[in-house]
């Protein structure tokens with residue numbers, strides 16, 4: 656696996672490499688990321704991963720400083736997964752001067768996770784645009800675990816006419832259902848044992864809707880009450896339309912249930928398509 660940090664070196668290395676498939680990450684890789692790398696392989700000739708912890712998408716009181724940086728272990732995992740090229744820019748490589756131009760997503764950046772993480776999706780859209788410009792991929796893979804992020808990137812790519820196919824990768828779960836996430840490492844032993852409750856509740860919502868319930872607000876409130884009674888602090892549980900994350904409208908739209916809740920100091924997100 657080749658590793659490049661300078662944009663010019665990366666571009667030179669990616670000449671004449673056929674169809675390029677890109678998987679951006681912030682490192683601290685787990686089986687969920689590796690599954691995205693494997694899915695990427697099916698979409699092209701050269702798989703490029705990136706590792707960059709993007710300051711722009713973290714709020715002032717979020718975990719930018721303590722976000723786990725595990726570069727050597729990540730490189731070993733990517734090489735074992737058959738990734739061809741790793742782009743691992745330093746902050747100076749990617750932001751050699753203060754970033755003053757931003758990609759501003761529309762209203763979707765202010766709902767759900769965006770309501771609780773102001774500026775987050777603007778930071779994501781900006782860095783992903785910049786990474787796309789560095790790698791110039793034909794396709795890029797983003798996990799469905801970050802459902803709203805996937806939607807922001809899909810819409811941005813379409814509206815900006817970027818010639819990149821966006822592929823959604825399925826969420827990988829531990830045996831007890833907890834979605835794999837770099838932030839799971841922050842959980843204490845007791846919190847880790849409690850954490851799968853979030854997915855169980857989302858499953859309960861899915862089953863209830865499949866069995867005919869359509870009182871979505873009541874379902875959301877029941878789930879929040881159940882979580883909070885077990886010691887969580889819930890930002891939202893929301894049943895939304897898959898296509899635009901708006902509240903369900905007429906015409907039987909396909910739905911997704913999304914959740915964000917805190918266990919101790921760790922904020923977990925998850926979702927389930929219905």
Ligand code: PAF
Pocket residue numbers: 679680681707709712779782783801804
């Ligand atoms: O999902 C992530 O890890 C990040 O938001 C991304 C897409 C790599 C942008 O920094």
